Every structure is written in structure tokens, then in C-alpha cells.
Amino acid sequence: MSTVLKFLQAFPRGLSIERLYALNGGCFSENERMAVLAELSDLARSGLARRRVDGLWFAAVSSGGLNARVVGAAVSTGLDGLERNVLTAAPFKISFSPVDVEVERSEAKPLALDPQALLRYWRSALRSDPRGAMSEAVDRHGAVWHLIAGHGPLVPEADLRATMVIELDALSPDFREALLKRAANENALAIGWPLAVGRRSGVPVIWPVGLISATWTRQDGQLHIDIALDDILINPDWIKGAARQAGWKAAQLEEIFGAEEGVGLQSKDFLERLREAMARQTRSKVSGQNLASELDPTHEGIFDCAALFLPDDSTFTAGAVRDLDEIAQWPPERLVQSALAPALGLEPSYQPAKPIAAVNVGSLNAEQIAAVRAASEAALTVVTGPPGTGKSQAIVSMAASVILAGGSVLVASKNHQALDAVEDRLGGLVPDADFLVRTLDPEREIDRSFRSVLGDLTNVKTRAAAPVDIVLLKSLEHMAINRAAMLDAMLERDRIESELAELHERLETRRKFSAQAPVAIEEDLAPMSLWARVLAAISLLLRGRAPEMGEAQSKVVSLSSLEARLSELHSARKALRASDSVVQLSDQIAELAQRVLSMVVKERVSLSNECLSVLEDAKADLDFQGRQTAVPFPVAQTILGPRPLWLASILGTPKRIPLETGLFDLVIFDEASQCDIASALPLMARAKRMVVVGDDRQLSFIPQLGQAKDRNLMQAQNLPVEQMSRYAQSRNSLFDFAKRLPAAHKILLRQQYRSVGPIVDYISSEFYGSALKVAYDPERIVTPKAQKAGIAWTHVAAPMVSEGNNVNRAEVRAIVEQIQKLLLSENYTGTIGVTSPFRGLCCANPVRDSSRESNMVAGVHEQTHLPDLQD
Template sequence: VAVATPGGADAAGGGAAAGGDHGDQVADPGWREVIAYYRACLAEAPSPEALPVRGSEAADWFPMTDGAEVLISGAEATTLAPDGVDTFDWKERDVWYGYPVVTLAGAGRRHSGDPLAPSTVAPLLVRRAEVTVDARGAAALRPVGPVLPHAGILQACLDDQEAASVLAAWRQSWKPGDRGQLLVAIRQLLKRLGLEELSPLDPAALRAVDQKTANRTGVHNTACVLYVESERAAQQAVSAELAELGERLADVPGTALEFLGKPVGLRTTTRSAVAPVFPVELNESQEAVLTAAMSRPLTVVTAPPGTGKDDLIVDVVATAVAAGQKVLVASADDAALQRLADRCGTLATGLLIKTGDAQARAEEKQIVRELLRSIKDESRGRTRGAVAADLAAAQAQVRAWRDRLAERNDLETLLRKTTAARAAAAERLGVPVDVLAAAWRGDDAGLADWIDRARTLTETHLMGGLRRRNLVLAFVRAIADAGADADAAREPLLDPVAYDSLLLFARAEERLREDRREVLAVSDDALDLEGRELSARVAELSAELLAVVVAEQTGTARERLEARRIALEPGGRNRRASHRELLSHLGGWAVTPQDAGQLALEPGMFDLVVIDDAHHCPVAAALPLLFRGRRALIVGDPRQRLRPPALSDHRLRRARRGAGLSAGFLAERRLSFRGDSVFDAALPNVEEPLLLDEHDGAHPGIARIVDEHFYEGRLTVVTDVGSLPRAHDAETGDATLLLWEDVTGTPERGSNGGSWRNQAEIDRVVWAVKELRDQLPDGATIAVATPFRAQAEELRSLFRFEPVPVACVADGDPADCDAVVLSLVAGDGMPEQTVRWAQGQTALWSAALGRTRAHVVTVGQHGFWSRRAGLPALLARMSAVRSFHVRPNPPEPLESAVFTDPLIELLCRRLADAGHTEVEPNAVVDGYRVDVLVRTPSGSTAVLLDRGWPGEDADAARHLRLLLRRRRLLTGLVPESGLPPVTRVLRVPAWQVRSGEPIDGLLD
């Protein structure tokens, strides 16, 4: 999009004046003001959420029980710190001062069901402070931030939506030193939270907590100091990077950062002849992304769960390193980044080196040592040139194979047209196709000779009628010689007006025989096997090439590696410089955005920067990364959102105005500090994001729900169902894919409010997890997801000794798992607004289902959700339903499909005529739909009708490749109709059905 002028005509720090030309706006996207805005936001500490346990004063909190309250009210600039608070600067912990102290019974969880759970405490209003030393040498507190409500208290007393609203709208309403107005503000907030004063509040005279009411929920006239785990170090690191970037804005042109603010119409594309390297096989959509990433300055990719983004990134890194380019992979998810580094490490040690914090540097040091040891190993394999030549030849064979797939599609499309023309000619003649086709069966030369003579006689006038009649009689004799009913054909064929139609039929028959021989020369099995063998050969050669390339790069980097090893030692120096020097030899690196400060900040030092899970990466953290790269690949999921920081609207507005930016500018550019990720910011700057469109992970019955509900039905499911772990009922042996546990529980919240929970659902979730654990094979994974924080906290406490992760809206992406249990909580009696909020949590629902492979168990009120909309309602309609300890009832059947496809009807008629009595059209085989399912003596045969692909060659090749893969995926699966397992899968082209041709194994 064109860059709007932030704040005013000249607010962009030298930006284009109003009315300036388009090029001026592109030249200065206003990064200076944006950076100032982000740094101001990063300087604001979000409100703490931690709720210390009462009685743990020595570790987490320290009460202040005498004197006057002076820091929240603003009466004084400092106050003496309580005993136990020292002046040491704990980098990993922040100091917060607050008043008044709130006690929450039941460990802060409303209706926890555990009356013996320890109480938690936290101040209602907090203010970040630093510990200094006063004139007498005593520890003192000095406030360094604004007054805020404690986020943990809000979340305990309100649901998540209300808590976020209160926090966002908060603004201090009293003047410094006005304790009367402070009390008014406190009591207004207490009323909203439903908390009572256990002792009269008087900021002028603090008191100790009365032990009689110490464990009751309520408010005490006490102040305290909290130690809270801090994100300050990460925020300061990003802020420092932004400050350094702000001094180098003149170097932005030529980097990927330039294209984050460049209109699509002015975006250039760099041409590259980089040869791709595929240690992991990619599909066509993944290859398109790789090609774009190696040539375009900015590539944005939509990657739904299970679509192979890790495979893509591994091959992107491999291609870049093999081409001698430098690539940086960044992800806010440290575990995901480590997983990518490990996968690359299995291909070649040093292909992708993860650096960053102390642990990452320790692991990097081990890799450096391993690389140094490898230099001493003089054993060498093949040369780089030889391997590269073999790889190029193998890739050429893959391209040739795909060309043959496209040609096969074109030929079968032509056969379909030829068959239609032949059938039309036979219909005009009034003679069955099989009778006419019998002429010169097995004697193509005889048919060709007849066609040549017939063409010659078409325009002959001298005795033409007699000669054409004799030629037609020859055709009739050929029919008779083949044993067909020539008498029935004689009269209609001898009609003079039938001559042209007969010639047309003969020409179509000749073409059909010729093309049929070519098609049948190579079977589908042989074609599929050839493709798999070629892909395996390319992967093998790619891995060999990477090993050779990294070994060569390592061999020239002995001194640089030794310097890097020394720099990585505890207390080592010159880490940035040692990395910069090593980068000229080893080009693959990985880092989290908050640890990017370990790398030098130089423009375009990497040829390519890959930001994985970009939907979780704030724009502020991404700017220095993009500055370091010439090109950028942004990979994310639009259904997932960045978790917004707990900053009030007032504080964000103050930061924006201080930087001279307008709200419209940030909204248009999608650069807001709250809620906008680098994926959001990059989207307006590309014509259209590329889509990874093949899902391999979840059962088709699950993946199709996610696809149709969240991704507009654009995904193709290719999951190997046979490899999924399944939960089989011990009595029936059935494995229910979608199960709804019908629970008539009561959603409830405490008398003081708080997030919602449902005890009946909690009990059923525990039971469902136990049942899944008993039925699933060893090693299978189970997860739980719920939209409500209180429900999640209670379930976490119950599963604290088991490997069952519990996710809610406030968390990141749910974990990948074999089975998920969804606890909906909502039901009759819950406010409509809260119900709509729960059913609208698309990020949670799409991630929870998209990352689940085999089973979805939904716990909730079935009747309540069946009447609603959204994904829970869809699950209510599609799931088998059961009450406690009762065998599940199957879901209500959807509207029966009307089989109006003439091709399927024709095939079913042919099968019935051939004696097949058990034929099922539009059958479902363990989640996959097949056109026709036929029972045979050896089992069931699935038929996939191939209607051809009318589009471009690449799409035609993909169409046939997917059908060949579907044949493999269906083999061995059990049909839902009760027919025997599938023992054979046939791809039947449309022409073969219409022509009456034999179908191997079905119609001879």
C-alpha cells in the first residue's frame, strides 16, 4: 500500500509532503517515527499476572504494614523498601510495588473444588519500581512506571474478555498526592471486581493483615513489593536493536526492510538462476514458494497446520547454502527453531547453526568443535561438481516425469474427446459402438487402408455411389468376420447419407486405438513407482551435495571456527565479530528475534531472511531481522494472532503521539504494537500470499473440517491414515474419529466474578483422557483445549503429573497431538456475549483441530451447541454422541447425495451388467471419498474416476500425481459401509468408462 503520512505532512522525519509524488512516499516510509513508537511501547512494562502464594514472603512478595502509602498515590518520590528487598539488580525479575493487597482463596482459581488450596495474594494496583539507596544507605523504592491494575487479579475476578477490556481502558484518575481520589478509584474498581474490604482502606495508615481474615477473599489495607519474572531483558534487547537501526536508516534501501513499506506496483523482482536442492521432497506449492524466495525481495506464505512448512524451510536453507548464499532463519518459538536446526543437522552438521542465548551458544560451541574435528578427517568422497552434475541430471528426470504426467493427462483428455466423437457418429448411424468397433479388430493396418480408400472416394463422381457402396460392404464384412452382428448394421450403413458418419467413426476408432496403445504402454503402478524412485534419488543426491558443500566450507574456515570457539567460551569477547567472519564461510544460521542482537546489524548481510511462525513475531522484533537480509520469506498462518501485550490504550496512545504517528497510519500499514505481527504487516505489500495447499497430518475427517471452516476449502488432504495411531474400543474394535461427550454441566464463576469453569466437564475431560490413554497405542499423545482460563488452570492442576498439555485462548499454539479433548464450558445460563466470544475463538479452534492427527473428543452440552453457529456447532452435528458409559450414537446423517453424475451412473450400470452385485457409488473409505466401491472376491476395489485437468501443464501433472498418491493412501483402508478392506485402487479415466473399454480386474 502507499505510505500514509504519519501524524501530518512532515511528521515522517523528512517524508513526502502532502501532495508529493508517489516515488517520494516510497523513498521514506517513516521508519524513524515507527521505531520511536515501538521503543516507547517496549519501555512500558506490561501489568504482572503472577499471583504469589501467601506464606512465601521470602521468595515472591514482601508486605509493607506501617506508615503511609506514598508511591501509588504519588505523595512522595521514594519510600523505604521492606525487609528482604535488596539493591541487587535481578535482570530476570522485575520489582513491582502495589496497594492494597488482595487475597484470593483457592489458589486464585474460582470454584477450584479444593478448599485446602493455599491462598494467593497480589496488590490491586501496581507500579514498577527500582531499588535504590537513600542518603542513609538503606534500600529504597523509586517508581519508574505508571500505575496499573494487576492483570492477574483482573483475570481471577473477571473473564478474559472483561479483564482485557478493563486493562485496556485503564487510566489514572487522581492527581499526585490526592489519597481521597485514589480511594474513590480503588473502590470503583473493587465494585467492578466484586471484592470486599476485609479491613477499612486508609492509604495514610497502612496496617498488617488480620490473621482472622488472612485467607478469605478480599482486600487488606496493606501494601507490598512483588518480584515478578521479567521479560525486560528481551524487550531491552529488541529496543537496543531498534535504536541502532534508527541510526542506519540511510542503509535501508536494498534490504528486505525496504519492501515492507513499498507499494506492490513499485516492487521489483530479482531474477536468479539458483538451482534448487531438495533433501526433502516438496510438492508443487512448496516448490513455488522456494522459487519465489530465491528470486523475490519479499515472499509471504500462508501455512495452515500440517502443510509442511518445516519441509519447505529445510529445503530453502539447503538451496541457499548450496548456492553459496547466506540465510538466517528466525522464529519466536524457540522449540520450533531448534527442531529446524536439528533437522538440518541430520543432513549436514553446520548446515543451520542456532545461536542466541547462553544455552544456544553452548550448543553452538559443540557444533563448532565437531566441525573442527571434521577438518582433521582427511577422508573425502566425491567432488562437488560430480555430485551437482548427478543431481542436475536426476532433477531433469523428475521434470521429464512430470512432463509425461501432463502429456498423459492431455492424451487421456484427447481420448475422452475421441470417444465422444466416436459415440456421436455411432448414434447418427443407429448402430451400437461395439458392433462398429469390431471391424478389423486386431488389424489396424486393415482399418487404416479402408480409411485411406474411403477418403479417396469422398469426392469421387465417376461411379462414386457404387464404389462407396462396395467399400461400405467391405466394412460390413469386417464386422461379420469379427463375429459381431453384421446383419443389424448392413441396412443403416448402406444408406448413402451414412457414408460420412461411417468415415468419421472409422477415423475416431483409428485414433482411439493409437492413443490407447500409448496410454496402456505404461501402467499407473509403473508411473507412480518411477516418480517415487526419482524423488528418492533427488533427496539422496541433495543430502550428499549438502555434505560436500558444508565440508568444503568448513575446510576453509579453520581459523574462523577456532576464533568462534574462543568467543563462545564463558566470558568470551568479540562474539559479533567472530560470527561475522565465520558467516563468510558457513551461511546457515538460526536465531530467535529477541536474541538477534548476538549478530552484527549490517544491511543485507544475509541474502535471505526466513521468519517462521511470523504470526507470533511482533513487527518491532522483525524490523532488525529484515534489515539484515536482501530478501525475506515470511511464513505464517492468518488464523493465528499475535498475543497482544497487556498495555492500556492510554499508554499506547501516548507512545504513538509521542512518535508523531496517527492511528490511521498504523492501521493502514498494520504496524500497531498491539495485535499486528510481521505477517500482518507484510501482507499488504505482496499481490497475493502463496498458499501451502497440501495437508499431511490430520485424518481427512478432521482436516476437511478445518479446511472448509477456516481455509475456504483450498487444501488437499493427503494424510496416510494407515499410519495414524487409533483409539479402538475394547469391545467393538471401532475407532470413533469425532466423539461428543454430552455433559449437562453448569458453567459457573465465583461470587466475585472470574473466568468461567464447568465442574461436570472437568470430570468428563479427566475420564475421556483416561479412556483415550487406555485405547491409544503406547507413545500416542493427548492434549486438552478450552477457551476459558479458569477451566484450563483447573485441568492443568489435575494433569500436572501427566504429559497432557492444556491450552486456552491466552496461550500460544496448542501442541501437536494424536488426540485432543475440547472442553467448551459454555451452556445455559452463560451470558450470550460470552458464548459468542467462546465460539468466535477461531485461533484456538483452528490450531487445536489442525494439529490433531486422529481423534477429536468434544465435551459439552450437545443440545445447547447444536442450536448455535461456529465450529463447536459443526462438531455437534458431525460427531457421534454419547452420555456417560453409553455406547455412542452415530451423528445424524447429512442430506443424502443425489447421484446425478452421469459418468458414475454409467460405470455403475456397466458393473451391474457385468454381474457385480455390491456396488457403492460415492463411498467413504476411512475419511476419503471414492467415486465407486466394488466388492470383489479378494476384498474391495476402489475406483477413482479421472475426468482430466483442463488447465496448464503444471496443474495437469499435479492432478495426476495426486491421483496416483491417492491410490496408495486408500490401499488397506476399511470402508465405512461395512464392505471388506480395500485391496486394490484403480484410476479409471473418463474415456475408458464411456468407450465401453475393458477395465482391468472389473470389466473384462
């Protein structure tokens, strides 16, 4: 007889699913819990057990006895005669109102803020987004999730906020009690929409397809739910379940929905992708306008239903929140030992044991070399990298410089594609040495942590490598020091030349006009006549700016002082060392650096017997202590010896890398404009210095926090709202935040290698203050017949007609005609790229080909999709 059936017969008053878990010894095992659910399902099918609407299970021979009714469930009888629980929804009403726009405030005087209070604020901001991987059992309805129904839409349009109102009496008592228990957790919940019903291990399971962040309050017997943004995250648990049931591969669905951790979609784009990918699984029109009031969990598919889901430890941000809980307890003397110091306005205390020589392992320009130098020296470096300016090459050389000096590097991004590019370049430097760890890559099913790498190191036997040639290593360091001195001399020479030109012009102007109206000036700050003040103003205008009140008098100096300064500058220029060929020296450094790096890396990955013994003992101790035990700091440092380079997703880092102060010598944030502030803080704590790479003119992150809620979180930590916009989670990306920090060493990469002159000129003048310079090789361009490389505009005289998927058929036809002309009529041999802000422009099954770089012809940038020529 079934063990579960024996328990049911022994308790005629019924057993809840939690009691059955406990009696069966499965409280702490997911597999055992699923086994209990599967056995209950089999017993119900065979008529030996039934579940009543109050959630209790009974043996079929038992009368049950109780008639309690839980709000949110009703009984229906299926064709097979079994009782089924049709879940009923709590009704809501929704309204929309303008957002509370915050007024910009002056930040002339930096505030002295409590660093622990700042950390607690960012922790609260992070906890306000409760979304994550969610799978729910049917019998937990009314306890930790609850169906809701009403007229949508569920998300607000731009510049609006949505407020949903639900009568508390319409919710189950258990759900209302669960809300109270979580009231101290920033009152956050997730709205799941639409809902997918499937089966796992033979048991019905509910998956929210999309997740919307919301906050709640109780007011006059009602539950008020605020939704600030049109931002929908894809539930990764649904991705896995839908892939199994719909014949997709999980990687394919992740590609379609862009399923990055913490990266959402707008509702229109979300619905379009859902309709394309899940047409066969959708059981009703999914629009969010008229949400169903009932859900039958015995029917599988995707339904236009919504539900409230209370947060748990499965949220995307749970690991970062736990880290911030701990970091907020650190004293200032510990904070200053990490890269958190400049972010919190503290003076860093870390000093490297020896200077790091900034080398290049490929061709770099002066600005890229300056970025590598700053990364090797400064506590905080901010690199602005517009498209095509070689930021990836700079990142690779930053990592190589630190590794050559015996250090370790963590490269982090929210974008897996950004990590792919860095991995390809860095891994290619020493392809025959396993020195790089990619912590997470869903497409390749990679999931590695310090603990798993520890196990790998104890199982892999490495042969002793040849020792590093110290003479070559010292030669490389000496060459890097010489190049740094040469570049500094060149910058100083440019500064002197600029001042000399200004002085010559000033002296010429002074001699010309002072001869007509001589002015006697005994001292530099002597009282000036009206005419002398006019001359000073003319000098300032010649320098390109207008004088401020009182500035002309304070800046006027005597003619003899100007001539003395001129002589001084000539002497300084003469004393500068002669500039050898920096380009030639950089080429030599790149060649030698690759050879020496190979030696250094191979020596580091070759474990000595002593090191291997330490790692084996550490693994044995950790295995004995249990799976939840973190890798201690000394062991983590030992692991970084043979594995000095780690590539990690930002939200996945807390789960895979131990929280130890300054564990890495350098953390590099790539695509930082797509990352929020709070998620990055735990990674800063794990490093001694940081580099933030991004571009505020490119796609930025979507904040999951409204400004009104943001201000409330600040005030809850006794932080002033005045002058706090630079710290606001709701306003700034990590890149925005870092570039406004006083300690930031800022560098702009100006050389654009990807596009031809007219395209660069347009982008530069419109978005970058004419700062970019063309560095593209024209020999690489394959131009169509009778066309010049550049931008050509084609007007399509057709209005945009909404078809529900952002398609303009006239524009599609114009694009197809142009491609047909190029390929069929003109036999064009170059590559072609088609870009669109919406997926609807592309065919239903687009061919993604981002591996090839497109030629910059007719204003087309990097290749993304090739439309069907027969469309």
C-alpha cells in the first residue's frame, strides 16, 4: 500500500500538503516533495484520495468531516468524475495618474553621508524588486500567490503610474496574513501575467510568464498596489517548462525573449514575442485588457490571467540583497580596503605592493593606453566607450597588465554577449592554458563557482611549466615605464605649445594696443584703467570665453611678467626628453607582452604539490561542513593563483563568488550603462580597485523603482532628499553614478574604427559634442555601384499603420527592393545589415548573424537580422 495513502487513512480529519511533506520526511528535499505530489496525483486519478477546497487531503473512504471554504477556490467535477479546484480571482480596479517628477537640485556642495546608511538605502532599493524564478503549486493558491481579475492594462504608459485597488475581504485570510508577515520587506510583490499551466513530475504547476514589479500598502480595508513602470521580466522557470512542453530548446526561448537576469521588456514588445513563440500554447487572447476571473489548473496552456506573487529567496536580486545586508554592517576601516571606498565618498586605504606596469597585448591608441594606465593605478576609472572605439581591446589589456603583475581580475556585466566578446579575446591570449573561469553562461549550460573550481583543481593534474624568464619580464616592465614617460612628455609638450601660442597672441595684442593707449602696470594686481580692462577682456575673448564680473582685473599681468613666462615655457619645452616613436614602442610591447603573458599564465596554472595539498585539504573540510559553507578567504586567494581571471554576470556573482573584502585586485564593469547601482555594490566589495566602462549615449538600464518610492527609501534611512539625485537608484545607471563621483579618473575613447567618415561625423556632432575621430581603413569598404560610403536617406511615403506588431509594410518593401537591387541586379559582394528598433520589422523566423561585421554602407551599422526576400 502507498505510504501516502496510509497517512491519509490514519488522519481521517485530513492532512495539508505541508503535513504530508513532514510525515514523509520531505520538508527539505525538492525531489521528495515532488514525489509526494506525484503520488497524490496518482491516488486522485485512481479514486483512492481526494482534495477538498480547504486544501486538506483525505482517503476516499473518509467523509472528510470539515466544510470550511477557502476564499479563492471552487469545486467543479471533470469528465472523469474527480473533484477539481477551479481557482477564483479577487477583483481589482485600476487607475492611472501622472508620475511625481522630481525637480533637479543643485549639487554644488557635496554631502557628507553615512556610508552604512547609503548601503542600507541601496539594499532597500534592490529588495523593492521581488521578481525572480517562480514556480507555484496549485495548493499554495491563497497562501503565497493569489489570482486577481479586472480590466487592464496592468502596466502604465510613459509618465504615468498605475494604482490597483483590491478589497482585502476578497483575498484569502492566509494571503492577508502572509502580507502582514512581509510588511517589513519594503512591501514588495510581483504581478504575474499571463499565467501558464503545465505539469512537472506529473503534478500541475503554475508559471507566471511575465513578472511586473509592484509595491503595496493597506488603506481603509483595501490593498493598494502601485505599478511604476512598463517593465516585464521573463520568468526563467517558465522558459524551462515551456521549452519542454512546446518543443523549444530553452536557449532558443531565451534568445527570443532576451532572458537576461534583471533585464525586462516593455509590454508591447513582450506580447509580440509571446504571440510569435507561443501561438500553439495560448488558450485565449492574451492582451491584459479583460483578465479571466477563474483558472482551471487541470487545463494546460497559457491563459490571460494575472496573479499576485509574494517574494521569497528565489528573486533575481536575493543574493545581492543578502550581500548588502552584510556589507552594511562593515565598519568604515573595512570599507576603505575595497573598491566601495570611492563610491561611498571614503578615502581608499589600499596600496598595491608594487606598481603595475600598463602593457598592451594588441594595438592600442593613446587614449586606450591612458585607460589601461588608470586601471593599473587609480581606485576608480571611468571609461566612456562609444561604439567602435575599441573598449574591448582596452579591457583585455587592463586584465593582462594585472595578471602579469601577479594579480586577479573580475570582469562583470549584465549582458552575456558583452562577456562573450571579452572571453573570446582574453581566452585567445593563452589558448592552451585554463586560466579563465566563466561563472555563468546559460547557452552553454555553464554554471561554475569558487567551490566547483576548487573541485576541478583537485582533480586535474598539471605538469610543471617552464619558469618565467625574469629578464624578459623586467624588460617588459621597463618598456612600459618608458612609454608612460614618453606619453606624459608628449602631453606636457602639447600643453606647453598651447600656452606658448596663447602667450604669443596675448603679447602681440598687448604691444599693438598698448602703443595706442599706454598703461603703466607696476604690479600684477595693480588697479586697472578702463582701457586696460578692455584689453584684458579682449584677451579672454580671443581664448574663446567671456570674462566674468571682476575677472579681467584679477587676470591682467605686466608685460615683463608675460615675457618672463614665455622664456620659462621655452626652457621647459627644451628640457623635455626627445620623443621616440611611441607607436613603434607600443608594437614592441604588444609582441613581448603576449610572449611573457603566456609564460606567466602557464606557470600560474601549474600547481605545485604543496599548493595542491592545500586545496585538497580545503575541499575535504568544505565537503565535511556541508554544501552551504562558503569558501574561506585564504582558500579563495589560493584558487585565484591558477585561475586569476573570472567573467561573471552581475546578479549571479553573490551565489558563486565568496563575499571577501578586496578578493580581486581589479573589477571591470562592462556595459555599465545597462547596470543599476545597487546590484554592482557587492562586486565592488570583492575588489580593491574598479573600472567602469560604458556609454551614456547608448541603451541604458530600465529602473524598476519609481522616484516617489525611491525618495521614501532614502528618508527611511535618514538620508536627505536634497542633493541626492546622483545616488538615486531610480535615476542612474552604474555608469551615470560612477562618472559623477569626485574620485573618478575619466577617459573618453575618441578613435572610431568601425564606421566611415560621414557616419562618424554625424554621430559625433549629434551625440558626442564632435569629439569622435575617424580611424577607419577605407580599403576595407566595399561600396555598391555609383554610391559613396556614407549616409543615404530614402523617404518612404507611407503612414505608419498599427498592426499590433510594429510593422510598416511600405518600409519593409522598400528595404527588400533595395536588397534585391544590390544582390540580384548589381551583384554586390559586400555584407548587408538591417537594423530595427522592433522585432516586427524582421521576418517571423529571423536569421541572426551577429558574427560578421557589416560594412558601414548607406548608414547601416552592425548586422542583426536578414529579412526574408520573399516577404
